[in-house]
Amino acid sequence: MTGPPTPTPAGPPDRRPGGRTARVRAQVLDAVRAELAERGHEGLTMERVAARAGVHRTTVHRRWRDVGGLLADVIDAAGETDWQPPDTGSLRGDLTALNREIQQSLVVRPSLALALMAASFHSEQAARAQTRLWAVRYAQCEVLVGRAAARGELPPGRTDAHGLLMAATAPVHHHLVLLRADPDPLLPERAAAAAVLAAAAGAFTRGGGGGGGDARQ
Structure with a gap:
């Protein structure tokens, strides 16, 4: 996940x-x-x-x-910790900073983040707790999309904040967790930039009915 x-x-x-x-x-x-x-x-x-x-x-x-x-x-x-998502003044900067946090949590040795991910595949209780944690973190990070909309960085309409955040952060997890590759210092910004370009082109814009994870603009 x-x-x-x-x-x-x-x-x-x-x-x-x-x-x-x-x-x-x-x-x-x-x-x-x-x-x-x-x-x-x-x-x-x-x-x-x-x-x-x-x-x-x-x-x-x-x-x-x-x-x-x-x-x-x-x-x-x-x-339960008082974690707050980055606020750099731009969507690309915010997503880059978020990816750098994720990358650091995965490359530090020993990595508690990796240990907990592994444990969640062997414990149903841990898996449920992990799901709850991700839901909280995604909800917290929706503010990044709201701020970007207010700055005019995203197109009018409805932006699927959850989808945008997934697209921005998934490459870091894929690179480090699935491929087990060495950390790429350029990847956090590159993945963020790709997600921002996709969002600006309307890739995460929804029209009509609502749904969880949308940020109104």
Whole structure:
């Protein structure tokens, strides 16, 4: 699945209960991230996470039940961070900056983003959490299309923001994840430029009825 980047939070925000509960969650999720980075999802176990977090394993089992629960909570925590899409003053600049964030998250070693992608193919809970995260990120990034319309960068009508974002970011994922090629420093801007040209030509413009992911201009 392609989409905007998955930020790696240093710890969970204050959206969940505070005090000891929040501290335990922070310790456990940090341990999950570290274990994923070192061993991948194949080596992730409740026992290793508990030992690394300094938490009794019954606490981990009681709250998260299994590895799938741990993975889902790590992904959900990423969606709780105060991430904002780029604002460079142009659609091409915004999409380029977004692609550079995505590329960095995929090429850094070890890559938590890649580990979570792999894990989502082996855990239904993680897969559902990943889907929720992408939905949130795409919704957040629709502002890029709205700003571009206000600046007159996109044609009149209705722009499928989701389709435009997919077209702009997919080449980076394809290059790094599917082809496993070395990072291309020019690809983030090249992919962004191609998507902008397509959008300006009306490739993502819809007329008539509405649908999810459209940005009115």
